[in-house]
Amino acid sequence: MARLTGRLATALLTVVVATCAIYTAVALLPGDPLAPFLRQDTLAGLSTEQRSALERAHGLDRPVLVRWVRWLGRAVQGDIGRSLRTNRPVADEIAARFGATLELNLAATLLAVLIGIPLGWWSAHRPGGLADRLGGALTLALYALPYFWLALILQHLFAVQLGWLPLYGRTPPDAAAGFGARIAHLTLPATSLALHMIAFYARFARGATLEGLQALSARLARALGVPERRILVREGIVPSLVPLATLFGLLLPALASGSVLVETIFSWPGLGSLFVTALLSRDLPVVLALTTLTVVLTVAGSVAADLLVTAADPRRRVSPAGETGP
Amino acid sequence: MSPSRARCARHDRRRFLRRLGLAAAGTLLGSGCRPARRAAGAAGRPARLALMSDPRSLDPMRAPDIDGWRLARLIGDSLIDIDAGATPVPRLARRWQWRDEGRTLVFALDERARWHDGQAVTAADVVHTWRTAVDPEIALPELQQDFASVDTVEAHSPTEVVVRYREPFAPALLSWRLPVIPRHHADRVEQPLGCGPWRFADWQTGERLLFEANPDYHLGPPGIPGLRFEIIRDYGAQLDALISGLIDVAPLAPDGFRRVRDDEAFARRFEIVSYRMPYIFYIAWRSDRRPALFDDARVRRALSLAIDRQGFLDRVAEGLGDVGVTSFHPEIWGFDASIEPWPYDPERAARLLDAAGWQQRDRDGVRVRNGVPFRFRLLYAATSTQNDRIAGFVQAHLREVGIAMELEPADWSVVLDRSRTRRFDALMSGRMLGYDPDPYELWHSSQAAAGVNYCGYRVADVDALIERARRIHDRAERTAIYRRIQRRLHEDEPMTVLFYPRSRVAVSREIADFVSGPAGYIDFWPGPAGWRWRSAAESARAAIARWRG
Numbered sequence: 104m105a106r107l108t109g110r111l112a113t114a115l116l117t118v119v120v121a122t123c124a125i126y127t128a129v130a131l132l133p134g135d136p137l138a139p140f141l142r143q144d145t146l147a148g149l150s151t152e153q154r155s156a157l158e159r160a161h162g163l164d165r166p167v168l169v170r171w172v173r174w175l176g177r178a179v180q181g182d183i184g185r186s187l188r189t190n191r192p193v194a195d196e197i198a199a200r201f202g203a204t205l206e207l208n209l210a211a212t213l214l215a216v217l218i219g220i221p222l223g224w225w226s227a228h229r230p231g232g233l234a235d236r237l238g239g240a241l242t243l244a245l246y247a248l249p250y251f252w253l254a255l256i257l258q259h260l261f262a263v264q265l266g267w268l269p270l271y272g273r274t275p276p277d278a279a280a281g282f283g284a285r286i287a288h289l290t291l292p293a294t295s296l297a298l299h300m301i302a303f304y305a306r307f308a309r310g311a312t313l314e315g316l317q318a319l320s321a322r323l324a325r326a327l328g329v330p331e332r333r334i335l336v337r338e339g340i341v342p343s344l345v346p347l348a349t350l351f352g353l354l355l356p357a358l359a360s361g362s363v364l365v366e367t368i369f370s371w372p373g374l375g376s377l378f379v380t381a382l383l384s385r386d387l388p389v390v391l392a393l394t395t396l397t398v399v400l401t402v403a404g405s406v407a408a409d410l411l412v413t414a415a416d417p418r419r420r421v422s423p424a425g426e427t428g429p
Numbered sequence: 430m431s432p433s434r435a436r437c438a439r440h441d442r443r444r445f446l447r448r449l450g451l452a453a454a455g456t457l458l459g460s461g462c463r464p465a466r467r468a469a470g471a472a473g474r475p476a477r478l479a480l481m482s483d484p485r486s487l488d489p490m491r492a493p494d495i496d497g498w499r500l501a502r503l504i505g506d507s508l509i510d511i512d513a514g515a516t517p518v519p520r521l522a523r524r525w526q527w528r529d530e531g532r533t534l535v536f537a538l539d540e541r542a543r544w545h546d547g548q549a550v551t552a553a554d555v556v557h558t559w560r561t562a563v564d565p566e567i568a569l570p571e572l573q574q575d576f577a578s579v580d581t582v583e584a585h586s587p588t589e590v591v592v593r594y595r596e597p598f599a600p601a602l603l604s605w606r607l608p609v610i611p612r613h614h615a616d617r618v619e620q621p622l623g624c625g626p627w628r629f630a631d632w633q634t635g636e637r638l639l640f641e642a643n644p645d646y647h648l649g650p651p652g653i654p655g656l657r658f659e660i661i662r663d664y665g666a667q668l669d670a671l672i673s674g675l676i677d678v679a680p681l682a683p684d685g686f687r688r689v690r691d692d693e694a695f696a697r698r699f700e701i702v703s704y705r706m707p708y709i710f711y712i713a714w715r716s717d718r719r720p721a722l723f724d725d726a727r728v729r730r731a732l733s734l735a736i737d738r739q740g741f742l743d744r745v746a747e748g749l750g751d752v753g754v755t756s757f758h759p760e761i762w763g764f765d766a767s768i769e770p771w772p773y774d775p776e777r778a779a780r781l782l783d784a785a786g787w788q789q790r791d792r793d794g795v796r797v798r799n800g801v802p803f804r805f806r807l808l809y810a811a812t813s814t815q816n817d818r819i820a821g822f823v824q825a826h827l828r829e830v831g832i833a834m835e836l837e838p839a840d841w842s843v844v845l846d847r848s849r850t851r852r853f854d855a856l857m858s859g860r861m862l863g864y865d866p867d868p869y870e871l872w873h874s875s876q877a878a879a880g881v882n883y884c885g886y887r888v889a890d891v892d893a894l895i896e897r898a899r900r901i902h903d904r905a906e907r908t909a910i911y912r913r914i915q916r917r918l919h920e921d922e923p924m925t926v927l928f929y930p931r932s933r934v935a936v937s938r939e940i941a942d943f944v945s946g947p948a949g950y951i952d953f954w955p956g957p958a959g960w961r962w963r964s965a966a967e968s969a970r971a972a973i974a975r976w977r978g
Binding site: 132133134135138140141142143144145146147148149150151153156157188189190199200203258259262263266270271272273274276367368370371372373376377380385 | 477482483485486491494495565569570571573574633634635636637657659660661662663666669670672673675839840841842843845846848849860861870876879880881
């Protein structure tokens with residue numbers, strides 16, 4: 104319990120320090136801080152009084168650290184500000200798009216988990232065999248290729264050239280279009296995102312499984328004549344789940360911010376495209392909220408993975424005397 | 430032929446034959462030739478257009494982005510508007526009249542005008558709109574700037590609005606293109622209520638906006654049943670969507686234009702429409718820079734003479750636009766077409782620089798005057814490779830006449846900040862001009878220290894002419910004054926107007942009566958309200974004409 108409390112306190116401190124760093128970095132970017140509010144020509148023609156009034160109205164006349172403390176104070180109470188671009192509450196902006204990003208990333212993760220991990224196990228089953236070498240080459244290629252490039256290729260091939268799948272967007276214009284149409288819209292962005300993840304999971308699962316299969320216990324089992332399939336499951340696959348659990352900790356932040364480029368390419372109305380728009384227009388509250396969300400999810404994922412691994416692997420548990428178990 | 434073009438061509442042939450058959454059937458039935466907007470009525474489907482991102486707001490009081498402003502103006506209606514040629518035309522006001530030597534403007538409202546909820550649009554709504562626009566707590570500062578010279582706005586009757594100005598101010602009329610907002614409906618953000626030709630129907634954040642035709646619009650319903658704006662975040666993807674038949678109208682960026690301009694299959698399905706908005710792309714030379722580099726008009730003329738602008742358009746960026754003359758724009762009245770742009774003439778440029786005292790050269794071949802080398806930095810927004818290419822081109826040409834220009838690309842907000850605080854030597858930028866030629870902001874001395882007169886141009890004669898033109902309502906008289914100003918600007922050359930850029934849009938040939946002009950293809954009257962779907966017979970006739978010719 105004490106360990107958990109300590110872990111949570113560290114996590115909280117990490118989040119606070121990260122928001123301070125992000126706030127300061129974005130606020131100190133060179134350029135006119137009023138740029139998000141007004142047209143270029145209007146900005147140039149503002150009188151000194153109008154400029155001061157606008158800076159006061161948006162709290163820009165105070166030092167950065169004071170602004171950050173005020174922001175943090177309000178954020179703790181659930182108010183994360185208004186978008187400088189649209190003047191709408193940031194929470195509403197995020198809520199309107201969170202579902203789209205979650206849908207895309209969950210679909211991609213599901214694809215990656217269902218294909219990548221079994222592929223890794225299969226490759227590890229006979230290391231050096233034809234399947235392993237083919238799988239290795241394929242995953243290496245997928246891993247090396249930038250995923251946004253893959254996305255553009257897939258988009259051009261399946262949407263522009265063949266016209267089989269929708270070119271952009273999350274939903275068809277026809278409100279009456281059914282579930283099939285939604286899936287069609289999801290296919291290309293999710294696949295683009297998943298291909299890279301498949302390669303990553305497959306290589307990770309292969310490595311972890313292979314480690315188990317080459318361990319002393321596996322060799323002993325083999326010498327005792329235990330069937331190979333059983334060895335694969337008990338000595339390879341099951342132990343590989345522990346390092347894979349740490350990987351799932353990384354999934355959490357990816358659910359919110361792992362698809363920026365793919366969302367932009369496919370005009371997917373999620374948090375990624377919101378982030379790009381906010382960043383380009385110096386919309387500090389939105390940038391801050393999204394990066395903070397990512398930090399929170401990263402820290403939460405890390406804590407969750409830690410707890411998961413501790414639960415799964417008795418060796419990680421700390422005894423009351425402060426020593427690790429056998 | 431690439432697979433996509435082949436597919437496009439096959440698709441086009443099938444479409445053509447289908448239309449030809451339909452046309453023949455229509456003719457046999459005696460109904461094939463019914464043209465005109467009302468015949469098609471609002472039949473068919475909504476026209477589909479592309480947007481790069483969600484508009485910031487549909488509230489005309491708080492829409493700082495161009496898209497938001499244009500969309501707000503589709504839903505709303507204003508007292509006056511401009512037509513495709515940028516001439517003021519009535520909308521909510523049936524007519525307007527200047528009185529009291531140009532100090533009073535009287536609008537007579539069209540009594541047929543109705544809000545989308547059925548209530549009448551009254552003079553009280555106009556007064557409410559003005560009060561909101563000048564309230565700094567609600568509206569954006571630019572609206573307060575637009576109405577700065579207004580003293581009072583009064584409703585003398587439900588259909589008569591009287592605007593009193595502190596002093597005669599001729600350019601004021603166009604500020605009444607601001608959409609009128611309803612007094613009885615407070616929610617301008619989630620459920621905007623207008624009285625224009627289009628009704629707000631739906632906004633799926635990040636995906637699309639839908640406007641429906643207003644069948645009760647007092648100037649007649651639009652010819653198509655709606656407008657759907659699809660949010661597609663890249664010009665290339667917008668063009669792909671157009672070719673794939675997902676949208677009907679898409680702007681063409683230079684790359685996209687090069688991609689499709691010689692594509693016959695594309696040309697059969699889409700028309701490429703070119704237009705010039707009142708936009709100038711310029712280099713502002715800071716004449717008040719110290720040590721002085723650009724304080725002599727001969728030097729500034731030499732700079733313009735040294736840059737081969739036409740050569741750039743011919744060899745590097747075909748179709749980008751036309752060589753600029755002064756900050757007055759050929760698409761806006763008052764422009765003096767008899768003034769020719771300074772040609773590319775490096776020898777003459779060199780002679781002018783010599784005459785201005787820049788004869789000596791240092792070891793690097795850079796001109797020197799009184800120990801000061803002719804070296805400076807060009808600040809510009811690094812927003813596109815096009816800007817880099819233009820800056821590099823200018824740099825190479827100035828180098829040939831002994832001027833060393835260092836490039837200083839920066840983020841656009843940095844450029845904004847530094848131009849506002851005058852921390853630059855020369856600035857390459859663009860500016861959207863108004864539809865009235867009044868050049869007060871650009872060239873009046875009062876704007877030199879803080880304002881848009883980035884060149885620091887201070888000439889008392891020009892100030893007096895600008896002020897005089899603002900007080901005169903007669904267009905011919907104002908034109909005569911503006912011609913004098915243009916001649917003076919041409920001689921002084923405080924900025925080199927590199928180009929009058931040209932924009933392009935690809936439009937499905939199924940849309941008829943698509944008109945463009947200085948206001949683009951949306952933001953004028955009737956704009957999209959004048960579009961209609963071509964009948965099958967019309968399409969067939971047009972296709973036959975194209976195939977023949």
